[in-house]
Amino acid sequence: MRISLSVEGVDQYRDLAKRLKANGPKGKQLRKRLRGKIADAGRPVVDEVRTAVRGLTVTSHGGGAAQRRNFNVSRASTERAKRSAARRSAGLRDSIAAATRLQITAKGVRIVINSARLPPDQKNLPRHLDSAKGWRHPVFGDTSHWVSQKGGPYFGRTIMRRAPKFRQAVLEAMDETAREIEG
Numbered sequence: 001m002r003i004s005l006s007v008e009g010v011d012q013y014r015d016l017a018k019r020l021k022a023n024g025p026k027g028k029q030l031r032k033r034l035r036g037k038i039a040d041a042g043r044p045v046v047d048e049v050r051t052a053v054r055g056l057t058v059t060s061h062g063g064g065a066a067q068r069r070n071f072n073v074s075r076a077s078t079e080r081a082k083r084s085a086a087r088r089s090a091g092l093r094d095s096i097a098a099a100t101r102l103q104i105t106a107k108g109v110r111i112v113i114n115s116a117r118l119p120p121d122q123k124n125l126p127r128h129l130d131s132a133k134g135w136r137h138p139v140f141g142d143t144s145h146w147v148s149q150k151g152g153p154y155f156g157r158t159i160m161r162r163a164p165k166f167r168q169a170v171l172e173a174m175d176e177t178a179r180e181i182e183g
Helices: 010-022 024-054 065-076 079-087 092-099 125-130 156-182
Strands: 002-004 059-061 100-105 108-113 135-139 142-150
Touching: 010 024, 010 108, 010 156, 024 092, 024 100, 024 108, 024 156, 092 100, 092 125
Parallel strands: none
Antiparallel strands: 002 108, 059 142, 100 108, 135 142
16 A cells, blocks of 8 residues: 655656765765655654554444454464464554555655555555445455454545645755755
8 A cells, every 4th residue: 555745846856866876975875864854754654644543443344243252262272373373463453553664765755554564364454444435354264254344544644634744844855965966
């Protein structure tokens, strides 16, 4: 899942990245400083997305409580299952929060949820959790019992609320770096 913040100066950002690369060791040092400033500006946005997803209320429709209870009881009864439960990562919302990252490349700056960092059965869920439509799934793989679940908008809404301040910080860092290349 990815949302890119478009900055009026996207071409300027790419041009600046090329100029930094062409400036050898000085460019490398300036690029590192620029990336640090962008990361500092983006950290509060990523933290707020993480907080939003952790605080999200997920509703379930269609039952499944008895199946969930039975599954948990039967699973806990085996030693192997206990070890497996100890190794498993946190719940869905914590997994999504942990997979949320700021990505800085020569082509731009993005906030992404890296699905490679999610358990295999949760890779598509960040998008479903952010959707008002929600998703349906069988209760613990039992295709005779399906439930619908809904989260709510947490990703784009949170980012867009912080976007103007973040954009401004990126533009200021770019301008400062461009002045240092020239001078």
